[in-house]
Amino acid sequence: MQVTETLNEGLKRGYTITVTAAELDAKVQEKLVEAQPEIEMKGFRKGKVPLAMLRKQFGPRLLGEAMQDAIDGAMQSHFEASGDRPALQPEVKMVGGEEWKEGQDVVVEMTYEALPPIPELDASAVTLERLVVKAEDAAVDEALQNLAETAKSFDDRKKGSKAKDGDQVTIDFEGFVDGEAFEGGKGEGYPLVLGSGSFIPGFEDQLVGTKVDDEVEVKVSFPENYGAKHLAGKEALFKCKVHAVKAPKAADLDDELAKKFGAESLEALKGQIAERLEAEYKGAARAVLKRSLLDQLDGLVKFDLPGALVDAEAAQIAHQLWHEENPDVHDHNHGNVEPTDEHKSLAERRVRLGLLLAEVGRKADVQVTDAEMTQAVLNAARQYPGQERAFFEFVQKNAQMQQQLRAPIFEDKVVDFIVAGAKVSDKEVSKEDLQKAVEALDEI
Structure with a gap:
């Protein structure tokens, strides 16, 4: 040979x-x-x-x-x-x-x-600023009020009172399209909160001002993208009978409310809310830190890039952005989408950083554990309620899907490895400043 x-x-x-x-x-x-x-x-x-x-x-x-x-x-x-x-x-x-x-x-x-030789990365040359946000009392109180809103009750209004936006009305209803009743368009004793947006657009508005025992005809049009295709875009008439009109009553901020959410007391619930808020702030701050790190790495290490990888990435970027600009097109029968110079520039950055992180992870022997993969599959399976087992079996048989789930875990672990060797300082900022920093990520 x-x-x-x-x-x-x-x-x-x-x-x-x-x-x-x-x-x-x-x-x-x-x-x-x-x-x-x-x-x-x-x-x-x-x-x-x-x-x-x-x-x-x-x-x-x-x-x-x-x-x-x-x-x-x-x-x-x-x-x-x-x-x-x-x-x-x-x-x-x-x-x-x-x-x-x-x-x-x-x-x-x-x-x-061939993959290019990649220079050794000196993590100590990277300087990062980690944003730190404390859960202030005002933010905790706001979150507590939101929880109380979900636990509110409804009390009957005075006899003859008209329903207002935010009230709960109990109704019987039956829907008709072209004069014919349709399957799934009938309900009895249904509690509907006006303004919740849980029914077809325009339905709840027409029940504002109704009273107990009123019989109302509600005229609406099903959205063009409605799930049931035989109803999508069709005009419908719903015959409704109002049985009750109830006003919302906010839940009291007390220990009883806390117990509804699994806490022993109101103070314990506030503590849990503060922890959750700070975890959210920490996640957002990490996204800002990671972008700063990638920006520095992009300028810190240079090497030749495989043209085929760059071309493939540019084509994928162009295709993805085209679909974002044309959300009504769900298939790929739309002809070739030619990448622009901007797409190619972004592709070069992604390929460079991808190769660099992969090399750093390889040399550091960064591994994605079975437990981490199992958790990733569990998280992804939640997007398919009722089909979790089928999704698990699909992942087990599909190496490409496994790689899609493994890649972001591997990348985050490599980022953590580099950050551990970088010069990192903490900076305490307000929630608003953190929000602005996060919004700036989407502008780049």
Whole structure:
């Protein structure tokens, strides 16, 4: 077997791999000898079928396997010897193609772009500022009021009172489209909070001002993107009967409220709220810190980039942004989306940082644990209520999906590793300042 270099320009590499006919024949013979003990054939005992007969029957299939094994082995040996790591799957073409005949040498051409050598990162050269926000009393009180809002009750208004926005009305209703009642359009004794937006747009507005025992016809149009396609965009009439009108009553801020949310007392609930708020602030501050780190790394380390990786990333960015600008298009039958210079510039940044973080993680032996992967799958499965088991099975069988879940965990662990070696100072700021910093992330 012979490997000859044909291209070595920048990161581009090219080689011809020659597997002689004699080497192929030896591999076929090796596979036949290996399989012989398990083969049965009419007229022969198990394991006693002559190799010549086996070659006649199985030779063509084994020749193809031997050819693939030989090429794969040559490629693996080349990468081990050269130290090259291809940026993408190498392109392999057989010279001669369909004209090749058994008994001839096999010659293939292999081309790829190698991952570049990446300079050592000196984390101590990175200077970062970590924003720290304390949970102030006002923020805790606001969050407590929001919790109390979810625990509010409703008391009957005086007889004859008209329903106001925010009131709860208990209604019977039946919906009609083109004069015909439709499935799922009927309910009895339904408690509806006016202004909650839980019904079709415009429905709740038409019940403001109604009283107990009123019978009202509500006219609405189903949204164009309504889940039930046979109703989407259709005009509908709902016949409603009002049975009760109730005014909202805010929950008292006391220990009883706290117990509803699993706390022993109001003070304990406030403590839990403060912890939750500070955890949210910490998560937001980390996003700001991570962006600052990536910005510095982008300017700190420079190296050649594989053009194929940059082109693929630019195409993906252009495609994603096109769909964001055209949200009504859900398929990919929209023709080619040509990346702009801005897309290519962003792609270069992403590829550079991706390769750098991957190399830092590789050298530091950063690993994603089974427990971390299980938690990631659990979090993702929550997006598919009722189908969690099917999602788990899908992830187990899909290596690409596993990589999609593993990649952000790996990246965050590498970021933490770099931050641990960087110069980091804490800066206490207000919630508003942190919010502005987070909003600025979307503007870049």
